[in-house]
Amino acid sequence: MSKEEIKFGRSKGFFETFERRPGPIKKNMHYCPGCGHGILHKLVAEALVDLEMQDKMIFISPVGCSVFAYYYFDCGGISVPHGRAPAVATGLLRANPDSYVISYQGDGDLGAIGLNNFLQAANRGENLTVCFVNNAIYGMTSGQMAPTTLIGHKTATSPYGRTVTNEGFPLKVAEMVAALESPVYVERVALTSTKNIRSARRALRKGLTNMKEKKGFSLIEFLSGCPINLKKSAEATDEWIEEEMIPYFPLGCLKDIADERDKIIRPIPIFDKEKVTKALLESAGNIKFGDKQTKLRKDLRIKCAGFGGQGVLSLGMMIAAMGQSRNINVSWLPSYGPEMRGGTANCSVVMSNDIIGTPIVIETNILITMNQPSMDKFLPDLATKGILLYDSTSIKPPKTKSRVYAVEATRIALDIGNIKCANSVIMGAFAACLKGFELENYEGAFEEAIKTTFRKKPQLIDMNILAFRKGKDSVKTVNV
Amino acid sequence: MSEKKKKKFRINITPDECKGCGRCIYSCPVKVLSLTNKVNSMGIVYAQYNGADCIGCGSCFYACPEPGAITIYEIKPDEKGKE
Numbered sequence: 001m002s003k004e005e006i007k008f009g010r011s012k013g014f015f016e017t018f019e020r021r022p023g024p025i026k027k028n029m030h031y032c033p034g035c036g037h038g039i040l041h042k043l044v045a046e047a048l049v050d051l052e053m054q055d056k057m058i059f060i061s062p063v064g065c066s067v068f069a070y071y072y073f074d075c076g077g078i079s080v081p082h083g084r085a086p087a088v089a090t091g092l093l094r095a096n097p098d099s100y101v102i103s104y105q106g107d108g109d110l111g112a113i114g115l116n117n118f119l120q121a122a123n124r125g126e127n128l129t130v131c132f133v134n135n136a137i138y139g140m141t142s143g144q145m146a147p148t149t150l151i152g153h154k155t156a157t158s159p160y161g162r163t164v165t166n167e168g169f170p171l172k173v174a175e176m177v178a179a180l181e182s183p184v185y186v187e188r189v190a191l192t193s194t195k196n197i198r199s200a201r202r203a204l205r206k207g208l209t210n211m212k213e214k215k216g217f218s219l220i221e222f223l224s225g226c227p228i229n230l231k232k233s234a235e236a237t238d239e240w241i242e243e244e245m246i247p248y249f250p251l252g253c254l255k256d257i258a259d260e261r262d263k264i265i266r267p268i269p270i271f272d273k274e275k276v277t278k279a280l281l282e283s284a285g286n287i288k289f290g291d292k293q294t295k296l297r298k299d300l301r302i303k304c305a306g307f308g309g310q311g312v313l314s315l316g317m318m319i320a321a322m323g324q325s326r327n328i329n330v331s332w333l334p335s336y337g338p339e340m341r342g343g344t345a346n347c348s349v350v351m352s353n354d355i356i357g358t359p360i361v362i363e364t365n366i367l368i369t370m371n372q373p374s375m376d377k378f379l380p381d382l383a384t385k386g387i388l389l390y391d392s393t394s395i396k397p398p399k400t401k402s403r404v405y406a407v408e409a410t411r412i413a414l415d416i417g418n419i420k421c422a423n424s425v426i427m428g429a430f431a432a433c434l435k436g437f438e439l440e441n442y443e444g445a446f447e448e449a450i451k452t453t454f455r456k457k458p459q460l461i462d463m464n465i466l467a468f469r470k471g472k473d474s475v476k477t478v479n480v
Numbered sequence: 481m482s483e484k485k486k487k488k489f490r491i492n493i494t495p496d497e498c499k500g501c502g503r504c505i506y507s508c509p510v511k512v513l514s515l516t517n518k519v520n521s522m523g524i525v526y527a528q529y530n531g532a533d534c535i536g537c538g539s540c541f542y543a544c545p546e547p548g549a550i551t552i553y554e555i556k557p558d559e560k561g562k563e
Contacts, residue, residue, distance in 0.1 A: 003555075003556050004490065004554065004556070005554045006551060006553055007536055007552045007553065008542075008550070008552040009551040010548035010551065014548075025522070027496070027497050028497050028499070028546055028547075029545070029546065031545060032499075033499035033545075034499075034545065035545050036545070038544070038546055038547075039542065039543070039544075042545070042547060045547070072547070194507050194537075194539040194542065197543065198542070233502065234501040234506075238503075
C-alpha cells in the first residue's frame with residue numbers, strides 16, 4: 001500500500017465551509033468562472049497561514065465583486081464604504097499598531113471613488129499592504145468603463161471605445177505610487193500564466209513581510225481577468241491581458257526600498273476605558289443632564305444671517321456659548337461663501353434640552369437678519385409663531401405674521417465707536433425679546449458668553465458688554 | 481537512476497466545486513486534465529484528471545480560482561527496507 005500526502009490543497013487561511021455565504025453552496029466562492037479574484041484569494045489565504053499572520057490580520061473587503069471577501073478568510077474582517085478601505089485601515093493601524101491590515105481594492109474602488117483616500121494613505125506611509133486588482137473594467141456593475149480601461153476598449157459606458165480626447169489615458173496607479181517618497185514596495189504582477197501567478201505569489205508575500213516587519217506601505221497591482229465582462233473565455237482573457245494590457249501596464253518591480261527603511265514606530269494611543277464607555281453611552285441616548293440644565297419651553301432653531309464681516313457667525317457662536325454655559329445642548333453650523341468679507345454668511349444654531357439630531361436649521365423659529373438680502377432669503381422659512389429680529393438701520397420693515405422686533409444695531413454700534421460690535425447689540429436685543437426663557441442670572445449668562453467668545457481679545461470685552469446692554473434697552477416691537 | 485527517484489502524484493478535482501472555466505486545463509504543462517462530458521450539481525461541465533502522468537508542479541492548483549476544487553496528492557511508495 002502506498003500512502004498519500006497533500007502537496008497542494010485547500011488553504012487553512014479559508015474557512016472550512018463558508019457559513020457566512022447565503023444559499024446552499026458553502027464550499028465555493030461567489031465569483032464567476034475564471035475570475036482573477038479567486039486566484040488572488042487563494043494566494044492571500046496561503047500567505048496568511050505561511051507567514052503566521054492570521055490571528056492579527058484584518059482583511060478589508062471593499063465595494064466591488066470582492067465585497068463578500070469576509071465570507072471566506074479565516075481572519076478578522078471589515079466591510080467598508082466604497083473607496084474608504086485605506087482610511088479605515090489607517091484607523092485600525094493607528095488604534096492598534098500591532099495589527100496587520102490588507103486593503104483589497106478594485107479599480108473602481110481604488111482608482112476612482114477612493115483615489116484620494118488611497119494616495120494619502122500611501123503618502124503617509126501607513127504600515128499597510130494594498131492589493132489592487134486591476135481588471136480594466138467595472139465587473140460587479142456589469143462592464144462599465146474603469147479608470148484603467150484601455151484605449152479603444154468598448155464598454156457599456158464607452159460604446160465606441162475609450163478615446164484619449166474624451167476619457168484620457170488609463171490610470172497608471174503603480175507608477176503614480178512609486179513616485180511618492182513613503183511607499184517602500186510597489187510591484188505590478190499579472191494573474192495569468194503559471195509563471196506570472198508565481199511572481200504574484202512572491203510579490204504578495206513580500207508586501208506582507210514588509211508589513212510584518214513594520215516597514216510601511218506596500219502596493220501590489222494585480223492585472224486580473226474578468227472573462228464575463230470581457231466576453232471572452234478564461235484562456236482568451238489571459239491572452240488579452242498579456243497582449244493588450246501588459247504592453248500598457250508593464251509588469252515588474254517599480255520600487256523596493258524596504259531594506260533601506262527603518263521600522264515605523266508610531267505612538268500607541270492610550271484609551272481611558274471609562275471615558276470611552278461614557279462617551280459611547282451618551283451618544284446612544286443614555287445621557288443624564290441633571291438638574292443644572294436650564295429648561296427650554298421648546299427647542300430653539302435659530303438662523304443668523306447677514307454679510308461676511310458683520311459678525312453673524314460670532315453672533316451665533318455667542319448665542320451657542322450662552323446656552324452651553326447653562327448646560328443646554330447646542331450646535332453651531334456656519335455657512336459662508338469662499339470670500340472672507342462682503343459675501344453672504346449665515347449660521348444655524350440649535351439649542352435643545354435633548355440630544356440634537358441635525359444641526360441644519362430648515363424651519364427657523366428665531367430669525368436674526370442683519371441685511372436686506374438675508375431677510376428676503378430666509379423670511380419664508382420662518383415659522384408662523386416664530387420671532388424675527390432685524391437691524392432696522394438698513395432693513396425695511398417686512399411683511400410677516402410672526403412676532404417682529406427691530407433694533408438699530410449698526411447705528412448704535414457706530415455711536416459706541418465701533419461698527420463691529422453691531423452683533424453684540426443684536427444679541428442684547430435677542431436677550432430682551434426672548435420670552436419664556438427662564439434663565440438663572442439671565443444677563444449674566446449672555447455676558448459670560450461675550451467673555452468666552454472674546455477671551456483672546458480681552459480689550460474688546462467691555463465695549464461688547466456695553467453694546468449688549470444698549471441693544472437690550474433699545475429693542476422695539478414692530479407692528480406689521 | 482532518475483527513473484527510480486521520480487515522484488508520483490495524483491490530482492483530485494471535486495466535481496461540485498469546479499466551475500468549468502478551464503484554467504487548470506490550459507495551465508497544465510503536461511496536459512493531463514480535460515473537461516468531462518458530465519455536469520455537476522451546479523449544472524456545469526467540470527474538469528477531470530486523466531489518471532496518469534501528473535508531475536506535481538501545482539500549476540493547475542494556482543490557476544484554479546476555487547479554494548478547494550483541486551487537491552494534488554503526492555503518492556509515497558511504502559516499500560519495505562526503504563525510506
